[in-house]
Amino acid sequence: MNVFLKKRISRYLTVIATITFITACSSVATPPEEIPPALFSELEADSAFYLNKDTQLGSDDNLAWQFLAVQALIKEKKFVMADAVINSLQAKTLNTEQSSALNLLMADKFYAQNQLPETQTALDNIDTQVLNQANLVHYLKLQSELYIRNEQPYEATESMLLLIPHLTVDTEKQTYNDLLLAQLIQLPAKRLNQYQPVLVKAVDETTTQETDLGELVVPEPALPAETPTETPQDKLLAQYQDYKEGWYALAALYQKSKLRPNRLTRELNLWKATYPDHSAQAFMPLVLADITAISPYQPDDIAVLLPLTGRFARQGKAIQLGLLNAYYQQQQALSNKEMPLPKLHFFDTQLTNGQQLADQLTEANIDFVIGPLMKKEIEELLPLIENMPVLALNSFVEQKKSTDEDQQPEINEVQWHYAFPLSPEDEARQAASLIHADQHKNPLIIAPNSSYGKRVASAFKQQWAALTPTSDVNVEAHYFQSKSKLSTFIADVLQTDKSNSRIQQMRSIAQVPLETEVRSRRDVDAIYIVSKRDELILLKPFIDVTVSPFAPRLPLYASSRSHSFDRTNMQNKELTGLVFSDNPFLLDPEGSLIQEVEKAWNKQSFSTLRLFSLGVDSYQLIEQLVYLQNTEGAVYKGLIGELSLGADNNVKAKLSWAKYQDGILFEVATPITAE
Structure with missing residues (x-):
């Protein structure tokens, strides 16, 4: 253990060992409603109640009520009012214990606002030696959560190791034990x-x-030597x-x-x-x-259901190649071990129907299924093979429980049926989370005028509304139709056409030369673009030249749809400053696997390589699914991204983000998780 860490742990243990509880006695009983509850306890009243108590007392005796008012305001997401009370408290002379409690409240507020660096700064300003038991436990919980959000598993484990011995509620002990193990196993094996x-x-x-x-x-475990000193x-x-x-x-x-x-x-x-x-x-x-309940799938016969002929044969064969790549990697890894490999059985979904496929799977003694790829095939096949584990390569088809229009749709509920879609809607939700984390308040969406574009825009809007429940911002979505009209489209979106119209009216009225400057709208502070590469290459310069020269440059974000190989490196330079999402596999052009694939399978599009990644990850997920299903916070790092499993058995992929700068890709760090 290094000296710094030993001192830190020693300090915590000293604090914990010396905490005492003091009971105040009085000859006159105080009514319960006049005694402020403990800070960071579960508050029963709302912020108005505690603010009213503060007003009634009107002296330094109201400090406890003010602290409680801040806690309640944060819970209610009334951050402006919380800041006002915090400013009032900061203007007072507080002792060390009160200052530390106030910093802890400020950390809570920053965390609730998704301001993670500010949260850590507030926590760093806390003197943990003066915190009482309840406040210390709250501090360690918040610090642990922050480390987990920032993907710092070692620091998270250190905080939880200090926290867990002082939890008193059994459900919390179980929750944090589960969480601690999930963080520990992310550490390098050498350290563990x-x-x-x-x-x-x-x-x-x-x-x-x-x-x-x-x-x-x-x-026998070695006992520490005990000396008289x-x-x-x-x-x-x-x-x-x-x-x-x-x-x-x-x-x-x-x-x-x-x-x-x-x-x-x-x-x-x-x-x-x-x-x-x-x-x-x-x-x-x-x-x-x-352990028996979470044993991983170890199939002997795996069926892979893909379209290998017909309209979607190219997509099917790309997934097939990815599966075979993962299969042969496993074969090499087990070459020196006496462990049998499963058998792969490929079925062309274009040559048979659902019932015929189900019969063939039973006849071949299949004990795990990868696929199908098309939603219609998933809808038809899954009810016929409810006894087989399945990893479908698209999302489940929602079904109505009844004819009642108000009834919520029902999704597939078979415990061992999983879905692994490459979802543009999930990507849009992650984009909304990143733009929100970057402190933007009024983003705008540009997408194609198609059902695809509208689905993606709708997913972005829904996620933004969930992230900003107290805001009245209604995210605008604008849909373009053709590349030839993108210039006028952008002028309309940024309202420079209206500015031009006003200038012409003034010139007509004045009848003299006027020195003018076209102005773009100033209420938008970020744009999320969903487009193909050739469309983005036109959209970005149109946006750059349309924004007023004296206005701040608009941050631009884009989806993976517009990420592509640029073998001349000219287009990438034109996209300088653009932030976009994609698979980690495709954001590492120097990686050994992508170079190997590029050499053997030259000049493939990124869309094809994404399907190759899907094939690799779907095969490697077989042994991980039960683990992901039963371990809170568990992730598997695949080619597509950090993969986790939702309660609906949908595999979620946390994508990576990158930015172009003079034609070179730079990774963009983000605290967001897959939604």
């Missing part, structure tokens, strides 16, 4: 393995073969070290053996014997509580 218990095996000397599980020799703080640090080592060992064995249930069960039994008094024994992470 430093604490992994040694598996000591009893060996028959005559045969030199391992004996069964019942004869495993469990080493050992202080209470030394004991606390030693206890903390044992506690941390137990968690690291637990995460290490799960990280290594999560796809091998028998081995995982054996190593977990060893861990329990090695750490018999560890607190995780009482609230074991759910993924380890019933």
